[in-house]
Amino acid sequence: MLDYIKGFIELIKGLGITGKHLGMHAVTLQYPEEKDVMPERSRGVVVLLSDKEDGSLNCTGCLLCMKACPTAAIIIDAPRGEDKKRVLKKFELDFTLCCYCGLCEEACNFSALKLTGKYEYSTGDKDDLLWDVNKLQDVGRDVDYEDKRRKKVAKKPAKPVVDANAKVEDKPAKAVEIKPTESADDTKPKTEGEA
Numbered sequence: 001m002l003d004y005i006k007g008f009i010e011l012i013k014g015l016g017i018t019g020k021h022l023g024m025h026a027v028t029l030q031y032p033e034e035k036d037v038m039p040e041r042s043r044g045v046v047v048l049l050s051d052k053e054d055g056s057l058n059c060t061g062c063l064l065c066m067k068a069c070p071t072a073a074i075i076i077d078a079p080r081g082e083d084k085k086r087v088l089k090k091f092e093l094d095f096t097l098c099c100y101c102g103l104c105e106e107a108c109n110f111s112a113l114k115l116t117g118k119y120e121y122s123t124g125d126k127d128d129l130l131w132d133v134n135k136l137q138d139v140g141r142d143v144d145y146e147d148k149r150r151k152k153v154a155k156k157p158a159k160p161v162v163d164a165n166a167k168v169e170d171k172p173a174k175a176v177e178i179k180p181t182e183s184a185d186d187t188k189p190k191t192e193g194e195a
Contacts, residue, residue, distance in 0.1 A: 038117030043100040045118045046093055047140025048133065049111055052147065057137055059112040061086035068107035073097035091133040096126060111148045114140065 029036055038044060049058050061078025063086075077090035105113050118139065123129060131139075 035120075038119065040117075042117045042119075043102060043115045045095070045121050045139065046098065046100075046104065046113060046115050046136070047118075047143055048091065048136040049114055049140050049143060049145055050137060055141075057088070057112070057133070058110050058149070059088055059091060059133075060110050061088040061091075062110070064107040064109065065104035065113055068103045070101065070103065071097045071099050073099075074104060088133070091136065093131050093136060095121070095129040095131065109148070111145060114143055114145050116140070116143050 050056060051058055061076060063076055063078065066072075066074045066076045073094045075090065075092040075094070076088070078086040078088045081087045100115060102115050105115055116139075121129075
């Protein structure tokens with residue numbers, strides 16, 4: 001009987017605390033009506049990034065992210081074509097295995113992968129957590145990122161160095177002898193005979 005009385009007293013205390021906050025506004029975020037904005041470097045869902053200009057996929061199929069993944073969550077099939085470049089045939093990411101460590105993003109030299117602040121991808125079916133290249137690219141289309149790729153610059157042909165004073169008929173210029181500079185220890189001025 002004594003236990004019932006103690007339990008009832010504790011219940012009244014708890015209801016008293018609830019009653020104090022009953023008329024006040026909510027302290028917590030009211031999800032799903034209100035959604036939290038995640039910080040810049042949060043580790044949410046992994047996405048594939050597209051080129052900002054033409055929308056093509058940044059991934060070259062180099063396999064670095066797949067090799068860096070400690071849980072083998074990334075599966076890539078990218079055989080070499082006739083031109084010796086890799087052709088991306090399959091890119092899958094299994095979110096049931098992913099530990100959101102960010103090693104894939106760090107290993108990528110082509111700004112192709114990013115861990116985003118998106119966190120709404122839960123599902124009741126385990127098979128829905130295996131994302132292919134199309135779904136990874138679609139989710140990543142609106143993700144802002146810093147492009148770390150090296151742009152190919154067209155090389156200009158080297159111009160020969162021409163002496164403005166030389167004429168076409170002249171003989172090649174003689175080599176000029178370069179004298180070593182004075183050392184800092186020589187503070188005494190030299191006379192004509194010493195030079």
